Structure formats: structure tokens, C-alpha cells
Amino acid sequence: MVSHLDQSLLQDINAVAEALSSSESRKVLYLCGSLEADCSDEFVKQILKSKVEDHADASLFLKALILHLERYDILKKVYKVGRSDIEQQTLTSANVFPSFRVLMVKIGEDLSRKDVEEIKFLLSNIIPREKMERSKTFLDVITELEKLDSVSPERLDEVEKCFLAIGRVDLVKKLNAYKISVETSAELLPQQQNCRDAALKQRQPQQHVAKVVMSSPVRSGPSRGSPIEQYDLNTNPRGVCVIIDCVGHDGGLLEQTFKALHFKVLLLQWLSADDMLLSLREIAEQRDHYRYDAFVCCIISRGSQNHLFGTDLYYTSLSIDTIRGLFTADSCAMLAGKPKLFFIQRYNVAELGPSARADCWDEDLEVDGCDGQLTTDKIPTEADIFWSHCWTHERQLNQAQHHSIYLKALADALHKSQRRKTSLVDVHTEMNGAIFEHNKRNPGAAYHIDVKHTLRKNLFLE
Structure with missing residues (x-):
């Protein structure tokens, strides 16, 4: 110095x-x-x-x-x-x-004067009037938000809401990229410290240490079988939960739900299919998964029977099989033997463009509320995967204040499972009932759900 x-x-x-x-x-x-x-x-x-x-x-x-x-x-x-x-x-x-400050400066350079004025209007209920009047640039606004502790490197919700409200999806993507980079850096720090500690131990003279054997704590409450019959979820947080919301609905609901279930939640919004693949690959490659007991992936997007489209509906798509394949034991060794949960809400697009494939719409021929049949050719061969895939028509997104019946049922059932000690499979049985009742009352807005899993043990998320 x-x-x-x-x-x-x-x-x-x-x-x-x-x-x-x-x-x-x-x-x-x-x-x-x-x-x-x-x-x-x-x-x-x-x-x-x-x-x-x-x-x-x-x-x-x-x-x-x-x-x-x-x-x-x-x-x-x-x-x-x-x-x-x-x-x-x-x-x-x-x-x-600091990468956060560099990002805010760059975003400020990308915003027009009109954008800044719209952001100021949206934040008028947070920043006092006299301070808002003195704020001429985006950096001025961010500075006032930081002073009020409404924005920080880890808390960008208010900024993200503003960008979505003014239609600057490109800036939301920059925030998402920043979140992923911060998440990755946070995962690497403990590993680097472990390497330094290990190197230090090698330099120190070896000492004889007495081994202490500690017994595992006994769970209180209802008996649910021997320990080998259920997955252990003892880490805090329990694991990473990535939520990708490409339609702007219900991402926040899922974020609250899985935070309450003690997961470390990463919410990404308005991604293209390519961005989805890149983000999921980066998350799958994080070595810190070994510290946790589970993994959750939630995706809300338009799509077809076998593909999700993200925000670039007519240009690229992401295979559903590819998503699942990124987190198998072969691809993500850190999650081997641990439950990997997927919850997909797909909105069927009315048309895919000139090259639309007719087979994307075979599932629309179903007339019952919930397809609970599991055909052997669709069941994934990878172990420890729970796959819950729901689809409904895209026109539902045109409704004011739309919320997915499937995701609402999922959130409600998971919340109840914390009190009732219900397994994830039984949670979906309850969800099936809620969706079936909705479909009876709204035959023109039916939801269809496909659940399959290769779990080797019971899974409780209480």
C-alpha cells in the first residue's frame, strides 16, 4: 500500500x-x-x-x-x-x-433521458420527492436507492421491476448475467479457501488427533420409515433452485415458495432459448453442488411438445431432453445420488412459423384433466430425477393478472406439505385434484400435467 x-x-x-x-x-x-x-x-x-x-x-x-x-x-x-x-x-x-458498480455505470450509459424519467416515476413512492427532483441521471437514482438500502449488489429487485415496466428486457438480461456471475464467484471462494487450507496443512507437522464419533440426531415426529427409505435434506441451504421466467408471470411466487423451503434461489427472467441453455450450463458446472443435498429447476416459458422457446419464439428453441440431461450424474457429478427436481410450466404457442411441425399439437387432443399415465418410453432412465411438466394454451397469457393454476397448486401443496409431512409424490396427487377441479369448471382453459420420476427414495420437503 x-x-x-x-x-x-x-x-x-x-x-x-x-x-x-x-x-x-x-x-x-x-x-x-x-x-x-x-x-x-x-x-x-x-x-x-x-x-x-x-x-x-x-x-x-x-x-x-x-x-x-x-x-x-x-x-x-x-x-x-x-x-x-x-x-x-x-x-x-x-x-x-466492483462488478456491481461497473454494471450500474454501463446500464446508465444505455438509458435514454426518457427511460430515466420513466424510472423516476416508477420509484416515486420510494425516493423522497425533493431528492428525486435533484436526480438527473440513472446513477443519481441508483445512489439514492443505495442510501435508502433499497438496492445493493445482492438486491436488485426494484431495478429489475423498473426495467421490465419500461420494456428494457435487454437490461434485465444484463442483470441476470450479473446474478449468475456473482453466484459462480460465491461458489468458487470456499473452494479456493479450502485449497489454501489444505496447502497450509501440508506444510505443518502432522499431529496425532483423537477421533470423536458423534451419533446422528434422532428426528422427532411421525415415523416415515428407516433412513435408507428417504433422501436426506439436512444442508442449509438445501440446494440451488434456479427459476427461469420467460413470460413474466409467477416467477416471484416460486421464488418465495422455494426460499421458504430453504433453497438458495436464483431468479432469471426474459431469457432467449440460447440464454437459457447458457445459464443452465453455467449452473450445472458449479462445483459447489457437492455441498448441498438437492437441486431444483423451474421454467415458465412458451413452447411445443418437446421444446421451449424462451423470448425468441421464432428463432431458436431448447430441447426439454437437453435440460434434463445437463443435470444427470454423467453430466453433473456433484449432483449424483441427490434428488433433482424439475417443474415446467409450458404455454403452447398457437403457431411456430412457416416450418411449424404438426406433431407439436398431438397433446391438444387430450380431453381429460390430468394425464397421470406414465409410458415407459418417456420415463427418464437417469436416477434421482423428479419431472413435473404442465402445459396449457398460450392464450391464457392474454388474461389480465394471469397466474398459472399449476404453479399456484404447486406452491399451495408444498406449503401444506411443510405442516403435514407429505412426500413430493403425494404433493402431486393433491395438485392433480386441484387441476382436475379447475378443468371441470373451465373446459376451455384446461391444464395438462405429466409427472414421472426415477426417485429411489421418498422425498419430503418440509
Whole structure:
């Protein structure tokens, strides 16, 4: 750490601060962690001096800052180098500044003045009027939200709602990508610490340690068979639950449901089929699954009999078999022997375009409420998988305040199972009844459900 700044470095800081516009100064302060409104040259210099003193490489910090602002003229003037020279050093602002703040700055650059005004209107019930009137840019708004503790690197719900409300699905996708990157980084940190601990132990002299054998705690409550007959769900959290909502309905319901069941929930919205595949692959490759006892995947999307379409309805699709295959023991060894639960709400599209296949609509010929028959050619051969797949017509999405009957029944039944100690298979028996009753009352808006599993033990989610 630099305790005293030399004259040359002070000159560089002064030169950078004095060359910035007011909007660039605002970005600099935000990237440096300041929530103050003062964008004067003197205050910017003060903040930069403080950050440089705390940074191991002062020159790297300033160069990264200039590169992030795309002020290559300052780079050339102060450091006598060009953009290509710095980029050859693989210098990126993400290595220097918090990824959350970098993301907010980039999003601010993508928003028009009209977008910002609409966001301000949507947040008028959160940010006091006088502070909202002083907020001219997206960074100003985010700063006020941070001061109120309404937004943080881990809490982006308010921002995401605003982007959805103004139709900026592209920015929602950026938030989703950020969530996944944070999730992945969080999983890697314990592993890195374990590696360091293991290396340290190898350097230390070996000592004889007495082994202590601890008995497993005895469960109280109703007997449900011997331990070998049910899956253990003892970790906290129990596992990762990824929710992909491509239609903008019921993702929040599922998020609340599985958080209450002690899962670590990752909610992703408005993904294309390619984005769905990429996100699921990244989640399947997370090594930290070995720490948990289960995995849950929920998808709400338009689709056909064997494919889901995401937001890019007429361009790409994702095979349902591919989704399941990403989490088998062969593909995801960290989940081997652990229950993997899938809940799919599919909205049948009315048409797939010029190349539409007729076989996508065979299932529409069904007239009963719930298809509980499990044909052997459809049952997955992979072990420990529970597959619950529901479909209904896309026109249901046109209803005001639409909510899936299937997902509502799932949430209600899982909530009741916490009190009744009901297995997941029995939960679906209760769901079948709720869906059957709905279909009797609404024959033109029927839901069809297909449940199959290869669970080797009973599964209780209480």
C-alpha cells in the first residue's frame, strides 16, 4: 500500500480529475464507492488520492479508470500510451472496480433521458420527492436507492421491476448475467479457501488427533420409515433452485415458495432459448453442488411438445431432453445420488412459423384433466430425477393478472406439505385434484400435467 503519494502521482491525479466532465466525474465517484453529490474537481481529487493510497498498484488503478471512461485522450496525454497499448496488457475495469458498480455505470450509459424519467416515476413512492427532483441521471437514482438500502449488489429487485415496466428486457438480461456471475464467484471462494487450507496443512507437522464419533440426531415426529427409505435434506441451504421466467408471470411466487423451503434461489427472467441453455450450463458446472443435498429447476416459458422457446419464439428453441440431461450424474457429478427436481410450466404457442411441425399439437387432443399415465418410453432412465411438466394454451397469457393454476397448486401443496409431512409424490396427487377441479369448471382453459420420476427414495420437503 502506498502511504505517501509522490509528486508525479499527484500530478497524474490532478491531470485526470481536471480533464473530466461533470458526468464523468459522477461516474468516477460512483465507481470509487462514493455516494456524495459533490462532483467538484477538488472532491474528485480527494477521492482519487484516497483510493490510490489503498490500491496496491496506483498506476493500474488510474489507467483502468481512464480506460473505463473511454477517455483515450487522457491516457495518451498523461501516460503517453494509446488504447491498444493498454488493451494488450489485458487491463479491464472489472478487475479493479466492483462488478456491481461497473454494471450500474454501463446500464446508465444505455438509458435514454426518457427511460430515466420513466424510472423516476416508477420509484416515486420510494425516493423522497425533493431528492428525486435533484436526480438527473440513472446513477443519481441508483445512489439514492443505495442510501435508502433499497438496492445493493445482492438486491436488485426494484431495478429489475423498473426495467421490465419500461420494456428494457435487454437490461434485465444484463442483470441476470450479473446474478449468475456473482453466484459462480460465491461458489468458487470456499473452494479456493479450502485449497489454501489444505496447502497450509501440508506444510505443518502432522499431529496425532483423537477421533470423536458423534451419533446422528434422532428426528422427532411421525415415523416415515428407516433412513435408507428417504433422501436426506439436512444442508442449509438445501440446494440451488434456479427459476427461469420467460413470460413474466409467477416467477416471484416460486421464488418465495422455494426460499421458504430453504433453497438458495436464483431468479432469471426474459431469457432467449440460447440464454437459457447458457445459464443452465453455467449452473450445472458449479462445483459447489457437492455441498448441498438437492437441486431444483423451474421454467415458465412458451413452447411445443418437446421444446421451449424462451423470448425468441421464432428463432431458436431448447430441447426439454437437453435440460434434463445437463443435470444427470454423467453430466453433473456433484449432483449424483441427490434428488433433482424439475417443474415446467409450458404455454403452447398457437403457431411456430412457416416450418411449424404438426406433431407439436398431438397433446391438444387430450380431453381429460390430468394425464397421470406414465409410458415407459418417456420415463427418464437417469436416477434421482423428479419431472413435473404442465402445459396449457398460450392464450391464457392474454388474461389480465394471469397466474398459472399449476404453479399456484404447486406452491399451495408444498406449503401444506411443510405442516403435514407429505412426500413430493403425494404433493402431486393433491395438485392433480386441484387441476382436475379447475378443468371441470373451465373446459376451455384446461391444464395438462405429466409427472414421472426415477426417485429411489421418498422425498419430503418440509
